[in-house]
Amino acid sequence: MAHRGRVVESTGSWYEIAYEKNDHTATIKCRLPGRFRLEDHHLTNPIAVGDVVQFEINEDQSGSIEVIEDRENYLIRKSTHHQEGNQILVANIDRAYVVQSLKKPRIKPGFLDRFLVTCEAYQVPVHIILNKLDLANESDQGTIDKFRNLYSSLGYKVLLTSIKNEAALEKLKQDLKDNTSVFIGPSGVGKTSLMNYIEPSINRKVGAISSYNEKGKHTTTFAKLLPLHFGGYLVDTPGIREFGLVNIEPWELSLFFPEMLEYRQQCKFNNCTHSHEPGCGVMQAFEEGYIHPDRYDSYLNILDSLENK
Structure with missing residues (x-):
């Protein structure tokens, strides 16, 4: 008899599946037959947290994903x-949150913009969290305002948070309610502290920040789907220091920069990369001040990585 459930934890060799059993939710550890790995040889993990699967229960009460x-x-x-x-990080989510910290470590625009591109390309709604506002001093206000104004103007919701600002954290909880969400960000930006407030039963260990390079230590090893007591789920993922784009061609990149969509239609060439071509509507818009210099620089950096991969 086949059962249907959702992957709530992946350790690489075993998958924990939550499913309905006699009117309550049960879990079972399942293995994935080797044929799936052969079929999806371009993936390091053919199955991910959040996937919906069908499985058979074996005599030893383990499961086999079919x-x-x-x-x-x-x-x-x-x-x-x-x-x-x-690598698929997570599947079937209502919203992703890309987490950055004001300090320790500092905002990483390259990481942020790459992640936003992936969300645009793979149709994942995304919000931005700027965390650790408790470390701000008066001279940081300009940086905070510039950050919020830039990304808000592009249509992204920006949440300003601090583990010491209960009102901001309660707003975040309301945002998460009844959704399946994921926090993605470099190690050290405060994801674990946020999660411990949102769902105290998680009780994750908070990692230290290196004073040498301001990089956090990984406190999460495997991805896991965590139920929230007020409704919904939150995916706990390891900290990510690099975010390489997948299946995006250089000429497609501007499709995932919202501020370029209107102007790319004015380009002379259909495959314009908006970096050097004559008659480029995007370059003209940039020169006239309609595209922010930081975002255009980020676009060019990502474009270079795609052209030289």
């Missing part, structure tokens, strides 16, 4: 540490 159902959406990145293939 079907991975089609995904509504997913977040994917290039594998790191010289691994071949790509």
Whole structure:
């Protein structure tokens, strides 16, 4: 008899599945047959937290996954540490939150913009969290305002948070209510502290920040789907230091920069990369001040990585 459930934890070799059993939610550990890995040889993980699967229960009460159902959406990145293939971080989510911190570590625009591009490309609604506002002093207000104004003007909701600002954290909880959400960001930006406030039962250990390079230590090893007591789920993921784009061609990149969509229609060439071509509507818009210099620089940096991959 086939059962249907959702992947709530992945350790690489075993998958924990939540499913309905006799009118209550139960969990079972399942393995994935090798044929799935052969079919999805371009992926380091053919199944991810958030996936909906069908499985059979074995005599030893473990499970065997038989079907991975089609995904509504997913977040994917290039594998790191010289691994071949790509890695699906999470599947079937209502909203992603890209977390940055004002200080320790500082805002990483390159990481942020790459993540936003992936969300646009893979149809994942996304909000931005600027965390650790308790570390701000008077001279930082300009940086905060510039950050919020820039990304708000592009249509992204920007949440300003601090573990010491209860009102801001309660607003975040309301945003999360009844959704399946994921926090993505570099190590050290405060994801674990935010999660411990949102769902105290998580009780994750908070990692220290290196004073040498301002990089946080990973406190989460495997992805896990955590139920929230006020409704919804939050995906706990390891901290991410790199975010390589997947299946995006250089000429497509501007499709995922909202501020370029209108102006790219005025380009002379259909495959314009908006970096050097004559008759480029995007370059003209940039020169006339309609595209922010920081975002255009970020676009060019990402474009260079795609052209020289």
